[in-house]
């Protein structure tokens with residue numbers, strides 16, 4: 001495993017006294033994929049924003065031994081790239097506009113990109129397979145294409161660290177895998193990738209290590225096979241799972257189990273009552289008790 | 298190849314821009330209550346003292362230059378505002394900036410505000426600038442209180458606009474007969490353009506436009522969204538303040554001397570955007586040129602349509618601009634709404 005690139009020591013951030021993260025410590029190593037998992041609101045995005053120096057938290061973050069606060073924004077932008085979970089930019093920008101913005105911290109000229117900048121932009125688009133879309137507006141792309149464009153923007157930045165928030169949410173399986181493969185290839189070339197993932201199996205398959213957050217605290221961090229256990233997942237996500245082992249990769253495969261007991265009492269009561277409600281069509285529910293539907297017609 | 302293409306595009310914009318500006322300028326010098334031939338105009342411009350020289354040099358030339366400066370300033374201000382707020386429907390008028398500037402200018406005209414007596418010539422523009430900044434701050438604060446959505450920005454801009462228009466009317470009524478000049482000025486016209494004003498507005502607008510142009514590439518990055526722009530090393534807060542001050546200044550300069558000329562700041566960037574897309578390195582120069590053309594043409598129309606009577610140029614731009622604004626609004630609602 002590579003050397004430590006980023007060291008996070010006892011970092012806390014709260015939004016007006018609530019939420020955020022509390023006393024998180026971790027190390028990010030060269031060339032690893034660090035998956036970050038945790039329920040909604042557990043502080044995953046907040047952690048990434050602290051790492052990207054967009055928030056100024058309590059505690060200390062060191063990049064190559066230097067305090068993050070002491071690094072000039074432009075210099076940091078040459079080293080580290082952050083991709084927020086949603087694209088909040090102008091939908092009318094073209095793919096080329098977005099990807100070439102990635103060269104911003106590197107550009108010497110005042111006005112135009114250099115030839116070298118432009119080559120890097122095209123190469124980044126080719127790597128992500130979006131060079132054919134260069135002139136299209138990002139607002140008109142599918143979510144998979146748009147996500148690749150945003151990743152191409154990060155590649156054009158030529159960073160040593162990529163922080164990416166939910167890169168695979170809303171994507172079909174093929175796009176999910178393509179994105180994760182690119183992140184893994186980047187890691188193989190020495191880039192440290194920190195990826196917030198909601199899909200536990202993607203996290204298990206692609207992460208060298210996984211950080212688990214709950215209520216703003218880091219509750220576990222380690223290899224997928226070492227930390228992804230039934231009791232941890234029950235504790236963190238409040239669900240029962242069955243865990244198998246991938247016969248080829250040796251990685252845990254997580255199967256969430258259905259459990260009606262998880263439902264809140266009110267919802268359960270409501271669902272139990274549903275069969276008593278009038279139905280318009282009784283044929284669709286064999287074994288159902290609904291006859292009342294007919295009277296309503 | 299993309300950079301190369303855009304570079305070529307910029308060159309052709311500038312080249313065609315100069316040609317079209319020269320043509321419109323010559324038409325503007327030649328046409329009017331009395332017609333002056335092109336040959337004579339050229340003669341006068343190179344220094345011949347013939348009949349008509351007075352009209353050209355003291356009336357039509359200042360008027361023409363005012364139209365160019367005001368068109369360029371309002372369009373640049375509009376283009377920058379649209380990018381900063383990521384909303385193609387705002388301009389200095391809809392954002393309340395121009396109404397604030399008009400209020401400042403009227404107060405200074407009617408009450409001869411002594412606050413700026415050391416700068417007597419600059420009293421009106423300075424007071425307009427303060428009015429513009431105040432209105433802009435109010436719009437931004439109200440918009441944030443209303444949730445900060447694009448719609449809340451427009452609504453609070455309209456509210457602030459009305460507020461300052463009402464205050465302006467009040468000032469005019471209180472001012473009594475001293476308001477007479479201000480009243481005509483409010484309609485928006487280039488009639489009163491003079492070299493004395495131009496000696497102030499041309500350098501001031503040029504410097505401000507230059508400052509904005511220097512930041513064209515950083516404005517591009519803001520279009521990606523605040524977090525991504527900051528992440529790319531751009532100081533978004535600082536850039537935003539610098540741009541807000543600049544666009545207030547441009548609006549104040551335009552309004553101080555030529556009154557209310559609406560919709561140019563909305564329409565010119567829109568036309569430019571349709572032609573070259575979102576890249577500010579092309580969008581700003583083309584917006585500036587388009588704004589100048591629109592006002593040159595509107596000024597001509599204001600002189601010719603009902604000659605020998607003259608229409609307020611502000612009325613002409615609003616007549617042409619309002620339908621375009623509605624079109625934008627409807628199309629936008631259909632697309633992203």
Ligand SMILES: Nc1ncnc2c1ncn2[C@@H]1O[C@H](COP(=O)(O)OP(=O)(O)O)[C@@H](O)[C@H]1O
Pocket residue numbers: 015016018019020021038039040041042043044045046047
């Ligand atoms: N801008 C904000 N203002 C107030 N509270 C916030 C803000 N962003 C996040 N929070 C709160 O901080 C906690 C962590 O949020 P976040 O880091 O976005 O979680 P995650 O990304 O894991 O879903 C949540 O309780 C959330 O409500």
Ligand SMILES: [Mg+2]
Pocket residue numbers: 044045046085165
């Ligand atoms: Mg999140």
